[in-house]
Amino acid sequence: MQEGRIDSSDSAYGSVVDSDKCTYDENQTQKTILVGDSGVGKTSLLVQYDQGKFIPGSFTSTVGISFTNKVVDVDNLKVKLQIWDTAGQERFRSVTHAYYRDAQALLLIYDITNKPSFDNIRAWLTEIHEYAQKDVVIMLLGNKSDMAAERVVKTEEGEKLAKECGIPFMETSAKTGVNIELAFHAVAKELKHRATQQPNDPKFKIHEYIDSQKHKSGCCKQA
């Protein structure tokens, strides 16, 4: 794991395929940004994915932005995700917008126990469409799926919104770890396919991949 903060100078995001040799550059970072309202669990998701742990208790809001590097094995290739944890608070919004432009992927997160965080997803998508690249990979995550008793956003509501917006969706728990690996793996797989796709190759379908993996792991049962 490697971590960095806002002053990171890593901003070279070009093609990851050498078009002459058709080789994949495993050192190329794929910038992936976690966005969503304050308190939805962005930092907790990243800590769970990176360190396999959940720190319960007091909630300290992220200030600014920081990143963690993770290498994901996809079909015998290494995909280097540089995962940026942003501050959900409104006052940091202009800082995080500046980072959208170079992002290859955005994980858009709401909290299933917090209706406003779900209602704000459309506003987040408007911002993403305004500031990010047109072909950025976007995934919707409904976090805190372990908190069944406090749930106020139904799974079907998340599915419906994601379908309307044409983006993949799953529910996660930073506490139990459910679907966290799958979310990042699916993003890495999509990015790897985009980078290595040859004209006659079958297109990778991220929605179908997620559905097949969810069914394998029985993900949708409440934790």
Ligand SMILES: Nc1nc2c(ncn2[C@@H]2O[C@H](COP(=O)(O)OP(=O)(O)OP(=O)(O)O)[C@@H](O)[C@H]2O)c(=O)[nH]1
């Ligand atoms: N039960 C449960 N609690 C969670 C989960 N994810 C996060 N939390 C709790 O929710 C609170 C907020 O989590 P954070 O990860 O700090 O939220 P954030 O989105 O990074 O917040 P900002 O930094 O303000 O944008 C903390 O108290 C976490 O312990 C989860 O999946 N399940």
